[in-house]
Amino acid sequence: MFSSLKQKQELQLGSLFVVLTIICFLGTASQLLTHLQEATFPFILWWILKTFVSTTVLWVPIAIGANQHQKQFNRQITVLALWIVGAITFTWAKFTTQPVTTTAQPSPELYVVQQVFITWFICSGFYLFAYPLQKICHRWSTVTRRHWLIGFSFIFLLINLISGYDAFGFHRGTSLIWFIYLFALGDWLANDRQWLKKWSNIRYFFLTVISLLFAALITWLNMNHVNYSPHNDLTPNTHYLLGINPYQPFLLFTCLIMTAWLLRGQEGNHGDQLFSIMGILLLNLLGLPMLFTPLLLPQTSWQTIIILGITITVIFSAIMILINFLGNKINWQLNYWDLLQKLKHFSKHYWPVLLTYLILWGITLASFAILWNGEFTMIEWMLTERPKIITVNVLIGFAIALILMSITNRWWLSSGLTVILYLAWLSASVLKIAARNEPIIPTDISTLMAPGEMLGMVNKWIIAFTLVTVAIALAASWQAEKCYGKNCRFNPATRIIIAALSCAYLFSFNFANHSNSIIYKQLQNIDDTPYFYSQLRGAKMNGTLLQFANNIDVHVMSKPTGYSPTTMARLENHYMKVGAEINQNRTHNSVGNQNLVFVLSESYADPAKIPGMKISGNPIPYLHQLKKQTTSGLMLSSGYGGGTANMEYQALTSLSMANFSPTLPTPYSQLVPYQKRTFTINNLFNYSIGIHPFTANLYNRKTVYKKFGFNKFYHFDGGDKLTYTSKIHNSPRVSDDSAYKEVTLNLKRHPHGKFIQLATMQNHMPYEPTYYAKNNYHVSGKGFNTPKQKAQIETYIQGIHYTDQALKDWIHQLDELKQPTTVVWYGDHLPGIYHGLPMGKYGTQLHETDYFIYSNAAARKLNHNRLTWQHQLVGPNNFAAMALAQMDVKVSPYYALMTEIAEKVPATSLPTNGTAKNNSAHQGGIDFVNAQGKHVKLTAKQKKLFHDYQLVQYDLTAGHHYLLKNSFLKQIAK
Template sequence: MFSSLKQKRGQQLGTLFVVLTIICFLGTASQLLTHLQEATWPFILWWILKTFVSTVVLWVPIAIGANQQQRQFNRQIVVLTLWIIGIITFTWAKFTTQPVTTTAQPSPELYVVQQVFITWLVCSGLYLFAHPLQKLCHRWSTITRRHWLISFSFIFFLINLISGYDAFGFHRGTSLIWFSYLFALGDWLASDQRWLKNWSNRRYAGLTIISLLFSSLITWLNMNHVDYSPHSDLTPNTHYLLGINPYQPFLLLTCLLMTAWFLRERNKKPKEHLLPITGILLLNLLGLPMIFTPLLLPHVNWQLSLLIGVIIAAAFAGILTLINFLGNKITWQLNYRNLFNRLKQICQNFWPVLLTFLILWLITLGSFAILWGGKFTMVQWMLTERPKIITVNVLIIFAITLILMAITNRWWVSSGITILFYLGWLDASILKIAARNEPIIPTDISTLTAPSEMLGMVNKWVIIFTLIGAIIIIAICWQLEKHVGKSCRFNPIVRIAIAVLSCAYLFSFSFANHSNSIVYKQLQNIDDTPYFYSQLRGAKMNGTLLQFANNIDVHVMNKPKGYSAATMKDLAKRYSKLGAKINQNRTHNSVGKQNLVFVLSESYSDPSRVPGMKVSGNPIAYLHQLKKHSTSGLMLSSGYGGGTANMEYQALTGLSIANFSPTLPTPYSQLVPYQKRTFTINNLFNYSIGIHPFSANLYSRKTVYKKFGFNKFYHFNGGDKITYTQKIQRSPRVSDDSAYKEVTLNLKRQPHGKFVQLATMQNHMPYEPTYYAKNNYHVSGKGFKTADQKAQIETYIQGIHYTDQALKKWINQLDKLKQPTTVVWYGDHLPGIYHGLPMGKYGTQLHETDYFIYSNAAARKTNQNRLTWQHRLVGPNNFAAMALAQMDVKVSPYYALLTKVAEDIPATSLPTNGTAKNNSAHQGGTDFVNARGKHVKLTPQQKKLFHDYQLVQYDLTAGHHYLLKDSFLKQIAK
């Protein structure tokens, strides 16, 4: 007996040693894969490791539930021992594993063990209280548990595979409900041996192999490399899909089949086993880094974490008590066969509805494939990561089918019309994207009034094939309606109900951009991001139908109080008088042969002003010197890390984005292309030029610049050819030196009296440390959390140092020009790389960029009475008026108003306590910040002036255009 016991213990120790060896090997492989992710064999090992971990995370709670033996040893001592081992291994992991990063490529440990620690923690408790929990489960009969768990699992499988929805509070496999569900499955498998014995070994093996192949395939696909450009090649996004997913149904089915097979084989040869203990030991070793993850992250509130833990434990105890009470008082029975028959009957009666939904779903998936250029990984990404977005698109078009059904009570006719419409819609969307890089949006509906012109733009063969396809679909639907149409009819009450619900669903999108509406919050929950600045990007991410719906709820601007023709006439007279008064001290009746250059310097801002961060040396010494001898100061940006076109719009038009509706976050894309007439400062000049050394697809710039009246637009998408395109070392962007040379080249060309708008690209994100041979400037203190973020900041600083050198060279060249030239130079926003600073505390500082207005030697000689401001905090909407003052040019009534606003109203912006919201609707509101950087309220006089400003902005953009005429906008006030 003693030798038998010794031999058994030796086998257990041997098994444990083998397990430890495997885990150590896999752990070592994971470390090697950090550096060899692109190789084939590490990728395969990485996939095997993730699949192994996923299986263990699922299997351990099932094994604990399946362990029905009343053991003699003390479970408390076992769990205490496991915890001691866990603490030792986790402590070892603290000093051997990489820290968790926040970049697009997290450390392998984060991928592998993201759900292991919570499993280890919960399973320890499950093992400790296994017998009371099993007694609780056994209050219901085995057959009852079988019916409920199979039905529950079937619904879970169906929901997860179709929509990816996180059902039943499982929280992607990390909630107590999920672990309780797995424990109950294991307990049922161990109890229901009679049912399991009916299955043959061949059946077990076949189902297990099929399930394992499916789960392995899905895990493999989730390892695929996803590479796309959120901002049209501005910021590449490269990552791997989630490779560990214990929430995956096929992996769960594999674990259940393997457990059932093991239990049946064990019952043939009864023997003691340590499945639960071995499983928790595996979790100890797999979950190495996770217990110390909070220590790697700053600002951890341990008291709050402890309190939350106590609350969760108390809630769990309360749930157990409630279940125990219900188990004593209520007998739950489920007629599984009747339920199955009922579901079968529903499918038989309504199979046409299900078929139509499936067809629309496949068409929608196909549309995403076309939008992503046939990239399999991106279509797969939409399926696995954004299935709710696909579902919303299908529901939008399906609602149209239901409305038609409510009208005609003919399902196949309704389905045929809807499918034809949907295919036509997608065809039109593809054609528009090919022509204008933009999907169909609500403002395009006006083109339906000119069908002949629209059809004239389409290839005749496309029209012919479309008509042939329509005839075929109509013929099929007619035959189906004739032979099986009677099987799907609704009574009048049902028809009215589905019509009302479908119309309500479609109408709800009219509140999609109201930040307090239920619709907005639900769309946010499914990760709907409209990307108003790039409608094509929005269509790729959200689908053509949802992107169309995102643009329905767009309101330009609320009507200011008192707006009327009489009010605007009186306002025009008042500012004509003010303009005449201003013009008494101005020399030039027009801009004449003077040149004006607006330079938007991408992401430029002095890093030494970032709160709590120190920069070694002075990377922008020339700018600091230049600002001392010119009109200069700080500009209050409306964005952080984005929103370039909004600053450009405000600078050119003199209008403030803070006055627009929150549903209009990007005027360039949402407003300007659809205005009948616009007015910008370049309209005062004989000739105007736009320069942007990059793609012009973003923000609809090609359309916008044409609408603004630019004569030339130099860019990389079929526009006028850019001459200077040199880059700095390995940086992917055209250098600022080249951009300034392009400006100088165009200034020297005839005619003179030009306006030039330059939007640079050199300092656009990302900021890879490999861009420049050496970063000469280093940072310390706040502003970053990781070494990678520090390196990005230092690369950015090196870039703006090169800008400083190019700026010095360019200003010297401008002073040699004989043409009077004034330059308005400003940074549009800070780069979004200062992750260590809370926006709520440092919002103003993180929205302040640098600007200056410089007159070259010829302009200084010409404009003796020029007006300059020193060290002012201004908004980009003030630049036009400030430039005319420095050029000593007389103003129209419109610029008289803008001059008064620049002089008397503090810098105006969207709220600065949050990040840029140019991707979606924002909360709205206006911040007024004085020269000391303090938020202030307007005085009664300032409120009246600002109300006049709002009246004019409303009239020019959304109103009746009473002032949209040269006498107010261009002609000098007398």
């Protein structure tokens, strides 16, 4: 029936492509249905589909490059028409290389075709212009191209496998450079068939199977669903790892082996042309679902389309011109075999070095498994999505091994000691996490000064087992050194160089939090986030070694000019006199039986103040009414969308975040636990209580509240048990109404004259539309870009409406109390849900929250209805002094200074042109904002007063504590 075996082969190959095309088309066409239905394809089918699509996306550019018979443009009109349609669709769909989301969580199905459309678009162009491109490639000999491409590919694969870096600008498999590279590989394979025939079919078969298994395994790992809760169910994160990533090395290797295997027997025929034609048609079908993306993405302006088209044309032309120039002017030669021999020589003599690196890598991966409690999806996430973080941890240990090697010139001994130290480090980290829910950080090094006390907390059998293990490991290292160590020696010059480089690498972490340093920028590039507010989470995300290194570069505060015992004694005398003047107009010598309540209302800020956004109604009428009747105004927050504990710290201590070093973004975690003594407003009262209806592990609150001298702390992690924990509808947070009832209950208890610190939770992110039975408020205008963001804002507004109702009831309850009670109530920061508003333009408005200071009926009667500041912009560090003024309480020298700061210095904050940086170091700097919301500079008198403030803050936190005594902090000035 068939004229030749060749026709049979081509028909079989074509039939195979048709079958695979039908399968792939049915799978990708089902995407739109999965948006409407809950059911999805079984896991195994998605795995097979994603592996097939990934391989196809990689293979088609190679096949086009391998087609050497395109001078006469077959199917030119058809492909050109497809290209025009593709160009229009591509620009219309904006950037279709990004995954499309239509719900709160990403769609795993749409990841399947993430790169298909852009591959189809570019490969259509390659097919049209393959002949001139191949002419450019053929300016170099086949042998030269072989050496360069093999060497280039080896380096790419090695870099990607070891660290996951985006080498050579390939940009995850979507850049033009990547496609040119694949095209060049195909062209070389088609012209080097005699070299390809050196391997037998059996060898090709086994290489293909092994490579395909690894590629499928990686694709399977990358498509898994990762779900973890970084804040103890506060903000659950869900990730669908990429299952269509042609940047994966084993996928590339699979495609190259399969193409080489097919081409080695096709010399003299046109089978390779069939590959490229069928590949283009296959990509057309794979790309069909992307035709629907304009329905799911925001519309793109014609200006953007024109600019995009011009940019692509210019870049493509420039690359072609550059390649043509280099091909004519430069003689590219690479002694590939000589390089290979050098690699073999290095491996033969220094394989113990490579073995040590692999051992350290394995121990590091095992440490992540321990930190994540063996959760497979989280381990694979670290392995596939955060390999750079793993590499940094390994390099820290490897640098220690190199330093020991430079000293001893005995690699087995050096590596053995390093492995022992690393395992001991991990064991100590696990023990500390079990005891204190925190990994080892630099401040723990001081415990080494008391080894007996530390070892006394460890089981004796563990100590004995550790000593035996260390002895065995040292003996094994010494024996290996005698047997295999002679060939692994470094000359003196090499030892000096590796010691210098290793020490420089480790020493560079001293600048890890300096925003202008190279190490800081590199750590940012690999997504290192220290999470200072939760050191355990930082260890889980970054590894124990890197998290330790993140905490090395922590500097509390720069020493102000003039700091000395004499200067501080002068300041104490001066503010003793200032306090005496203030106290002439105050009645009470102490707080006595008065109560003071600080209420940090989570993420509370009037949404009506958001620039350009309109609300259908007033969700907080009671707050607006209350603010007209008492001390009130706006608070200048130091954060946006985060940094709660920082506002709490400033309110309690009266110290400003703006005065601290940028390397100290979270005092609760980085400073307070290590201070010998602290001073806060609650120290003036007979009894103090902390209330936080959530976990107390975040921000180290358990330790902090104990250090601050709180007598009780009500929370969900043991300790004192909360009485009121009701929630609103489907919201996962304890309601503000319950939180206020908890405060009232404790106010009624003895003794009186107490301080209560409440941090609410009701309005904390996220803001799911399903939280409340009905959202009665709707927004329009600016502040959101998508329907999802709009829904989040409306849910948030409904939440603060419930807060307003609860506040009204609570104030009524307070007025019925016989105990004089004053309340400082403030929002800590705006929620991070207002998108599309540039922080550089609206920074001040996006950092202004509401506050008021209210005295109940008993307190108003006792203090003669005293009010302080009305409708002013203040900082959280001003609240304690303002509260004492409203309570008519005389002040100590310390609060005399704070009263002067509150009255005479504009509101102080970190720069408001950025967002909260409590996860990592920030740029630093100080903003001063007046009552009109304008940034101002201090006058000469204000500068002197603020310098006094900085001197006192430095002395109490980082200095010699000359003023850390009751005569300055607590005793009234006379």
